[in-house]
Amino acid sequence: MSKVLIVAEHADGKANPSTAKCVACAAGIPEAEIHVVVLSDNSEAVANEIATLSSVSKVIRVDRPDNENQLAAVLAPQVAAMAEGYTHIFGPSTTFGRDLMPRIAALLGVNQVSDIMEVLGSHSFKRPVYAGNAIATVEAPTGLVVVATVRAASYRAVSSDAGAPVESVDTAADIPDHSRFIELQAGSSDRPDLQTAATVVSGGRALGSAENFDLIYKLADALGAGVGASRAAVDAGYVPNELQVGQTGKIIAPELYIAIGISGAIQHLTGIKDAGTIVAINKDGEAPIFEVADIGLVGDLFAIVPELQEAVS
Amino acid sequence: MDKILVGLKRVVDYNVRVRVRSDGSGVETDGVKMSINPFDEIALEEALRIRDRGDASEVIVVSIGSSDAQQQLRTGLAMGADRAILVESAESVDPLTVARVFMSLIERETADLVLLGKQAIDGDNSQTGQMLAALWGRPQATFASKLDIEGSTATVTREIDSGLEIVEVDLPAVVTVDLRMNEPRYVKLPDIMKAKKKPLDMLALNELNVEQAAAIREVRFEPPSEREKGVIVDDVASLVTALKDKGLL
Structure with missing residues (x-):
């Protein structure tokens, strides 16, 4: 046993x-x-x-x-x-x-x-x-x-x-005092938690700036979704690190994952392979994200995302 | 601070598309480009910066594995490490044994800081640093994106699921580094020439009097299951319809 x-x-x-x-x-x-x-x-x-x-x-x-x-x-x-x-x-x-x-x-x-x-x-x-x-x-x-x-x-x-x-129970273990917590810097958010949300909307480098990332937040809010990002978007400073989805970020399994402006580096795909349905929106029809997407839409995200937000609101 | 030890693991280069051998015995490594584990390269860059601003006197790069790992150690020396140690083993070495090897080197070298990658991109275990800290009875600061040394303490920013955690640890300590800590320097040709003259000590694993741990045995490998081919839709209206059909909207 x-x-x-x-x-x-x-x-x-x-x-x-x-x-x-x-x-x-x-x-x-x-x-x-x-x-x-x-x-x-x-x-x-x-x-x-x-x-x-x-x-x-x-x-x-x-x-x-x-x-x-x-x-x-x-x-x-x-x-x-x-x-x-x-x-x-x-x-x-x-x-x-x-x-x-x-x-x-x-x-x-x-x-x-x-x-x-x-x-x-x-x-x-x-x-x-x-x-x-x-x-x-x-x-x-x-x-x-x-x-x-x-x-x-x-x-x-x-x-x-x-x-x-x-x-x-009490433990008799010796507790060291060589390590001290100072603080946690966490973005406060009313959105669903990335790791447990049923729907996640993620943005990539193609968003181009932190301001443009608002498009992702707005679509996510219209869908009641959590927000994620590719490593490239985090590295570029568009969003904080805790939004990173992928091998070196969070590995998630939402029912619906919408990847916007994300090319689909292998380390990103590793983080989403257990998602129920993957939707990819990208202007490059050859991007690797389309190899794993259940539904793909090739085109300009700056036109598509507001239209999609309108349609689901 | 006197010495910093940095671990450099030889792994399949991160740009190589890894393929499982048809007999399931492992992944294809014949003729495949090998490199320093990228997280370890970031650890080395950080160690060099600490030394170069005068907070440490010596950076020692360490690899545990086949004699081929001399290549990666030479690259580390060319980046600027002062000397290298290769602990040779024909077989691949499990994380706990690697931690015991580091422990034995720490005792020989009296290191004040050990910098490692947060994980190696082959086995993706993410164990060695934490295990070493446990055996050493010292602090661990894992997944670090920022490291400040002041006297005998280090302030470390850790990338964790809920955000950025700041911790303060007494030295000596083990720090494992994440991607955003720095961008490693490029190696220049004159540095490669200079690196050939830097000391590289070779030790056999059994010379170190390290007890080998029982490994987690990898008995079979298979490719990941593929997702079924999807559809391409023409416009937002079709996308919305497709999502509604699946009951997702």
């Missing part, structure tokens, strides 16, 4: 949706008993939320003031200290999980399975390599704990209609 511990990602008293997707991944391991640990300065609300996720049999709260800022160097020793008895320790392959999980793995003396996209068995998984240009089947050593990150875009969140018990 397998016993899986999932490290929850959360912020502002809410679980990140990636947590419920990690649970879905873990539920694919044969005969898995799934626990979720919430490390926080005040985990009550998050723990109660996660307790409703189906397939979860226990939620473990670890509350201490040091956990407020979710620093990997602070969290990793606490997770490592409670690892005994677990066959698997999973986290999301968001920047939170990618920062934290390898530190846990090293403390436990094991390598990590990064970006699980499919579970084949308790120690056998599929994961993307070479920016998604190849899919590797990997086997983790048996007899050692499996530490892994889960590619959230490959999974649908489990339902939240259950009621697992919640318990609080």
Whole structure:
């Protein structure tokens, strides 16, 4: 039998949706008993939320003031200290999980399975390599704990209609004081979150300027969509980095993805390959984005986008 | 600060369209251009800038892998690194063992800062820096887009999902770098000539007394599933109709 511990990602008293997707991944391991640990300065609300996720049999709260800022160097020793008895320790392959999980793995003396996209068995998984240009089947050593990150875009969140018990524990881990959080600079936005929105509208370098990117925001608002961008648009300074979609940005799986003025570099395509329907609008009919698009429209975005916005308003 | 260690991994060049071998044993590497992992190149550029403004005395580039990686180390020396170390291994080396190798080099060299790419573009693991920081018991600042050193602390801007996170860490520390940290310099011909005279030490992996970790074994490779060919529509009205037909509007 397998016993899986999932490290929850959360912020502002809410679980990140990636947590419920990690649970879905873990539920694919044969005969898995799934626990979720919430490390926080005040985990009550998050723990109660996660307790409703189906397939979860226990939620473990670890509350201490040091956990407020979710620093990997602070969290990793606490997770490592409670690892005994677990066959698997999973986290999301968001920047939170990618920062934290390898530190846990090293403390436990094991390598990590990064970006699980499919579970084949308790120690056998599929994961993307070479920016998604190849899919590797990997086997983790048996007899050692499996530490892994889960590619959230490959999974649908489990339902939240259950009621697992919640318990609080203290960890005896030594917490270092060599790392300090200073601040988070985040753009405030009322738009749907890029990683969970059902529809995402993204703009690329062809927008030409930060001002012109307004076209993307307006269309997104008309559709109730989240907003993304290509790396080129971020590098050009049109939008902040957290909007970047792709291998080095966010990997997303919306039902509808509309790529506007994006040529479709492979690293961008890696970030959207799990989208339901991909629409591409680009003036270059030969652009690689059209190779993956379900619906393509070749033409001038500055004419098309306002017209489309009008049509869907 | 005295020494900065920078990791340089030899990988398939980022411009190469990677193909899976027909027998599924790996990806095609015969006759394929190999380069420094682009994130590592950015790490090296940052280390050189730190040294050149007087905040460090020496930049040492390190690679772990086949003897072919000497090429990438020579490129690193041509960019401006002071010396190079190649830890030779015929087999590919797993991230935890790589972290243990770095740990052993840190002890030999007493480094104050280790700069690495946030991930290598072949395995896309994104593990080595975090693992090294854990083994070392030191801070990690991953996915960095800005690094300021002042005395014995570093202030790092990290590109995370929710925006930019600023952290302050005590040195020594491990910093893994993201794309927007800097633009690496081009190597000029005279620098390539000069680099030939710079020291490049070769060590065998088993000389370092490093315990090899159990690797995650890659047993098979396959190409990604292709999306079905789509349709091209003529105008916005047809696009809207197509989206309505799919129930998306």
